[in-house]
Amino acid sequence: MNTVPYFEAALEAKGLVKTYKRVRAVQDVSIVLRRGRVTALVGESGSGKSTVAKLLARLVEPTSGEILLDGEKVRRVREYRRKVQMVFQDPFASLNPVHTIRYHLTRPLKIHKRTETVEELLQRVNLPPDFAARYPHELSGGQRQRVAIARALAANPEVLLADEPVSMLDVSIRLGVLNLLLDLKERLKLAVLYITHDIASARYFADETFVMYGGQIVEGGDSESVTQRPAHPYTQLLIESAPDPERSVVALDAPLEETAEVSTGCQFAPRCPKVQSRCWSEAPPRTEVDSCGHWAACWLYVEAAA
Numbered sequence: 345m346n347t348v349p350y351f352e353a354a355l356e357a358k359g360l361v362k363t364y365k366r367v368r369a370v371q372d373v374s375i376v377l378r379r380g381r382v383t384a385l386v387g388e389s390g391s392g393k394s395t396v397a398k399l400l401a402r403l404v405e406p407t408s409g410e411i412l413l414d415g416e417k418v419r420r421v422r423e424y425r426r427k428v429q430m431v432f433q434d435p436f437a438s439l440n441p442v443h444t445i446r447y448h449l450t451r452p453l454k455i456h457k458r459t460e461t462v463e464e465l466l467q468r469v470n471l472p473p474d475f476a477a478r479y480p481h482e483l484s485g486g487q488r489q490r491v492a493i494a495r496a497l498a499a500n501p502e503v504l505l506a507d508e509p510v511s512m513l514d515v516s517i518r519l520g521v522l523n524l525l526l527d528l529k530e531r532l533k534l535a536v537l538y539i540t541h542d543i544a545s546a547r548y549f550a551d552e553t554f555v556m557y558g559g560q561i562v563e564g565g566d567s568e569s570v571t572q573r574p575a576h577p578y579t580q581l582l583i584e585s586a587p588d589p590e591r592s593v594v595a596l597d598a599p600l601e602e603t604a605e606v607s608t609g610c611q612f613a614p615r616c617p618k619v620q621s622r623c624w625s626e627a628p629p630r631t632e633v634d635s636c637g638h639w640a641a642c643w644l645y646v647e648a649a650a
């Protein structure tokens with residue numbers, strides 16, 4: 345019997361900062377991933393989503409801040425890497441063309457001393473057992489992404505970091521892969537981070553949604569509230585432009601790099617239709633916008649909450 349409480353925190357990041365020379369890719373990001381929950385991190389290109397995933401995967405070291413796995417600081421990186429697995433955007437680049445699917449899945453099973461068979465792993469991601477003998481070029485994009493997910497599962501992880509896992513797949517098969525991730529979340533009680541630029545998919549797929557802009561998380565809460573009653577002016581713009589994913593909110597104005605220089609205050613101030621004078625100088629605190637834990641980092645709500 346699985347005794348893991350349903351929403352137990354698996355991975356917790358506190359005040360993560362990552363600076364590359366002059367670019368502050370991630371500024372003060374705090375996020376909790378819970379077992380049996382999907383958490384979406386939504387934002388446009390350059391907002392810092394992938395850097396957060398790489399920090400959480402410990403592929404890059406934070407400039408400051410800390411990461412706790414099962415409530416503890418990371419001591420043994422090897423054990424951490426087993427428990428926290430990543431699925432990347434490009435299923436064509438993530439598999440080696442000269443090796444069979446069996447080879448790709450046998451290696452992690454051996455490394456992590458698992459008794460599961462390759463066929464059982466394939467079954468978990470709804471692929472037939474005879475796929476083990478195939479080569480990556482014989483598989484569709486969706487099938488390759490399922491193999492990539494099976495490879496992550498081979499480590500028996502607690503956390504799955506999925507960076508735009510369906511954005512390179514044909515629209516018609518995206519839902520199937522997202523439903524597979526939902527099924528794994530339920531059955532294996534995985535904590536899933538779902539990184540996407542598509543806020544509409546977050547409503548369907550994620551329990552909680554966090555919205556990122558300019559390296560900061562500007563809004564968070566349960567997905568239904570965040571997507572149906574967005575509070576932050578940036579989230580509101582993101583949702584207005586959502587029916588047309590090609591239409592970027594930030595592209596309407598200047599490129600992101602120009603506004604990444606707002607050293608204090610709200611990163612969104614240069615583009616915000618509701619900007620106030622203090623937005624330029626003081627970073628807005630996280631403020632609850634309803635009684636269910638939905639919050640926004642925006643001065644509009646600070647007085648209302650006081």
Ligand SMILES: Nc1ncnc2c1ncn2[C@@H]1O[C@H](COP(=O)(O)OP(=O)(O)OP(=O)(O)O)[C@@H](O)[C@H]1O
Nearest residue numbers: 364367368369387388389390391392393394395396
């Ligand atoms: N290795 C690096 N060196 C220098 N700058 C970097 C590096 N990695 C990321 N950045 C910068 O950090 C910022 C955030 O990048 P990141 O890739 O995390 O954004 P993103 O939201 O995931 O975008 P995308 O969806 O395009 O991947 C960008 O301005 C990017 O140019």
